[in-house]
Amino acid sequence: MAHQHHHHHTHHHHQASNNIKVAFFLNLSFAVFEIVGGLWINSMAILSDALHDLGDSLSLGLAWYFERLSKKGRDHSYSYGYKRFSLLGAVINSVILLAGSVLVLLVAIPRLFHPEAVHAPGMILFAVAGILVNGIAALRLNKGTSLNEKVVMLHLLEDIFGWAAVLAGGIIMYFFDLPVIDPLLSLVITCFILYNVVKNLREGLKILLQATPAHIEMPALEQRLEKLPEIRSVHDLHLWTLDGTNHILTMHAVVDPQVSLDQSEEIKQRIRTAMADLEIHHVTIELEAAGQACGQPECGKLQQ
Structure with missing residues (x-):
């Protein structure tokens, strides 16, 4: 086949x-x-x-x-x-x-x-x-x-x-x-x-110039991600498109400190599923515990 x-x-x-x-x-x-x-x-x-x-x-x-x-x-x-x-x-x-x-x-x-x-x-x-x-x-x-x-x-x-x-x-x-x-x-x-x-x-x-895709609103995207039960908040969110049809997302998500390795993989899969209908098929996710240092100089919420 x-x-x-x-x-x-x-x-x-x-x-x-x-x-x-x-x-x-x-x-x-x-x-x-x-x-x-x-x-x-x-x-x-x-x-x-x-x-x-x-x-x-x-x-x-x-x-x-x-x-x-x-x-x-x-x-x-x-x-x-x-x-x-x-x-x-x-x-x-x-x-x-x-x-x-x-x-x-x-x-x-x-x-x-x-x-x-x-x-x-x-x-x-x-x-x-x-x-x-x-x-x-x-x-x-x-x-x-x-x-x-x-x-x-x-x-x-x-x-x-x-x-x-x-x-x-x-x-x-x-x-x-x-x-x-x-x-x-x-x-x-x-x-x-x-x-x-x-x-x-x-x-x-x-x-x-790596603008966000016109049909995706970043505040709505943040809200969608933060509605997932295991995620407390998201930051360092970056979304751009290669050619207008292939979109790429990188993000940091704050989760409960007790999350196991298996659970973290399930969380990542849920995030990818939540992004699929927005035509975002390339998602890179970093999970963090609450209070953990982000490690990126520009970490934080997006400016309005």
Whole structure:
């Protein structure tokens, strides 16, 4: 049975990596095609979406690389494993997208006041191609069950909506002489990218700075721990997350001085069980008797 489970896990992991790889090459090829085409038909909206696709290609490439790298467990160089590398990749990707978005805005804003002619049929053609390419990649990833695949698929669905907007703009400009629609579309797409980039960058930096996970309130966590019958109080409580999904907790708990070794193991197990539904699966616990010195310079309750 163990062998079958391992084989199934390995097969699924390989499939996830392959799905992301296919989506990566599709997106990267199309992003390069868009940049050339956007310059050719003189469309800022196409170039904005090219930036979006290029950003998604970087995300896909990093996701593919880290899907493979995550097979590596802990080692002497990285005792917590390699999960945080994906976070570093996301921060780098966000900075690149931020710089690209600023460049697009610098070109698009003056065009609002001095619109330039755009090749509307070419714009429509690119929009249809964009919907098809991203749609194929999204369908491929829709069959996957890994978190990486689901996150990447959401990026691709965002792209499809972006291309639908470009398609609508191209059709309007085909029938009406309204070249201002192109820089307007470009601004909407770029602002949408910027909103998501800033949000992701903030989250990434908070995790790198070892902030507590946003969905867990520390006072409520303390109360939950102190409700366990054997625990008198808790202190020196530290909670952080490796990558937004894998959380780590270290703590000191004050217990009755007469607690035996067997009882202390039971207490630790109860603490770990109490933390499991908060997605805290890595818990390090030090038990102390009342009045015993903590031994840490920063021991004590958390400040409000």
